Structure formats: structure tokens, C-alpha cells
Amino acid sequence: MYERILIPTDGSTGTAHVALQAIDLAEQYGATIHALHVVDETVEGLATDAGDQLRQRGQQAVDQVERMAEAHGVATVTVVEEGDPAETIVAYAEAEDVDLIVAGTHGRSGVRRRLIGSVAERLVRRAPCPVMTVRLPETDVTVSDADAAGDIASEALADDGIDAAVTGVERQQSVWIVEATADDERYLVYVDPVTRRTSVIDQGSEE
Structure with a gap:
């Protein structure tokens, strides 16, 4: 049913829970996880050291998903791109023939939280495949007891x-x-x- 599952991630607190939802499905269907971070092109200073830090943070976010997938024996592709987050995610899903997108419903606090909520809504409307939305908890801990x-x-x-x-x-x-x-x-x-x-x-x- 699923061969390629896409996880857009910004490294927000709680995204490990989103990744586990996708990894569980990937285990069931033998699918490959695609972990994608999009550096927002509208952010000022992308050509400066601050931009390099954003790209590094994005790489850390997809690397975390990869480590989780590896622990469950799931193959992973990690990608960091620049652009409009929703448009870039949709374009990637189309180019890679993704079967399912698993996305969190919000990201970092404040303005960033509202931005990610908007991205999730745009994905639901425009994605070329089904979108599973997962509400992010307030912690990254997935083994709590x-x-x-x-x-x-x-x-x-x-x-x-x-x-x-x-x-x-x-x-x-x-x-x-x-x-x-x-x-x-x-x-x-x-x-x-x-x-x-x-x-x-x-x-x-x-x-």
C-alpha cells in the first residue's frame, strides 16, 4: 500500500512522535521513509552565517528521523531544501511519487507554531497523496516509563x-x-x- 512515506520536519519538540507514526507504517508495509526539512526562503539572512545555522539545524532534524528509522530497520532518505515550505513539500512528494505524507500540526512556539499549522493545512489541500496529520506533544520523549x-x-x-x-x-x-x-x-x-x-x-x- 505504501512504498514511500514523507515526513516533513523542522526539528520541533515532539516531532519524534510524528516520526514514530510514520516508521510504524513503514515497518508494516516495507516502505522507505523520506525525511525532508525545508529552510524557508523568506527568512532573512540565508546567505549569512545565520543561514548556515538554519541549514545545519535542518540537517540535524532529518538526521534524528534517520536514527529513529535505523533503530527499527527502516530505510531512510534525508533531504534539506530551500523554498516555500508547503510548495517545496508538495513538489518533492510529486517528484518522488510519495504515497503518504505524515506531518505535525504545529512547530515551534509563537509565530513559528502558526506557520507550521498553516503549512499542514496547505498540504492537506494541495498534496498529490493522502496526508496524515499528527498533533505534536510537548516533549520528544517516546519511551516515558x-x-x-x-x-x-x-x-x-x-x-x-x-x-x-x-x-x-x-x-x-x-x-x-x-x-x-x-x-x-x-x-x-x-x-x-x-x-x-x-x-x-x-x-x-x-x-
Whole structure:
């Protein structure tokens, strides 16, 4: 049903939740995620250092979507372009024959929030494919409790062929740390609370 799913992103707080909606669909249908950031051509100073910072911020936004998709085994294309946001997104969707656009309903606070809301409305009216709009929450955190972190860690261990039991979960500043054991072996699994990416560390045998 879907082969190419487009996520327009500005890196706003909460866009990780939008990305996860698209990634879940991509997993189901074997689709490729296209993460697109558009640097608004009407912003003053695009030819200055400030413009370079905007492009760098845009690259960081699409890179975050790519990291999330990679953690779920989903192929990703990342693109940063300049232009009118809505027009550029529509043109990209047409050129790449996109099957679905998944977009947040607002972006950064104040004027920026109203701008992104307007972009989403224009996409719904003009896009050449269906548009799924997702209301952005006030946080980027997608793994908000210990049970969810433990489940993700268990899946990561199982993917490595390890049938382990979770024995403890602790939230530190920027990561969940999950302890697990299997056949007298101890493991630590680090779970990124935004991207859900995991790292499994074998700590050796229990003494």
C-alpha cells in the first residue's frame, strides 16, 4: 500500500512522535521513509552565517528521523531544501511519487507554531497523496516509563538471540539503563528515550 512515506520536519519538540507514526507504517508495509526539512526562503539572512545555522539545524532534524528509522530497520532518505515550505513539500512528494505524507500540526512556539499549522493545512489541500496529520506533544520523549524501556530492551536482547529476564530499570538523564540476566550472564541495555535505539552490553558471568 505504501512504498514511500514523507515526513516533513523542522526539528520541533515532539516531532519524534510524528516520526514514530510514520516508521510504524513503514515497518508494516516495507516502505522507505523520506525525511525532508525545508529552510524557508523568506527568512532573512540565508546567505549569512545565520543561514548556515538554519541549514545545519535542518540537517540535524532529518538526521534524528534517520536514527529513529535505523533503530527499527527502516530505510531512510534525508533531504534539506530551500523554498516555500508547503510548495517545496508538495513538489518533492510529486517528484518522488510519495504515497503518504505524515506531518505535525504545529512547530515551534509563537509565530513559528502558526506557520507550521498553516503549512499542514496547505498540504492537506494541495498534496498529490493522502496526508496524515499528527498533533505534536510537548516533549520528544517516546519511551516515558520503565515498563516500556524494559520491553524494548527485551526485544533487543531477543534480536541478538538472548532469552533474558529484566531484573532492573533505571532512568538517567538522557538514557534508560535496563539490567537483565540469562544463563548466569549479565547484560546492560541502554535505551535512548527519544529514538528508542538500543545498545546491548554483555557484562559476563554472575559471581
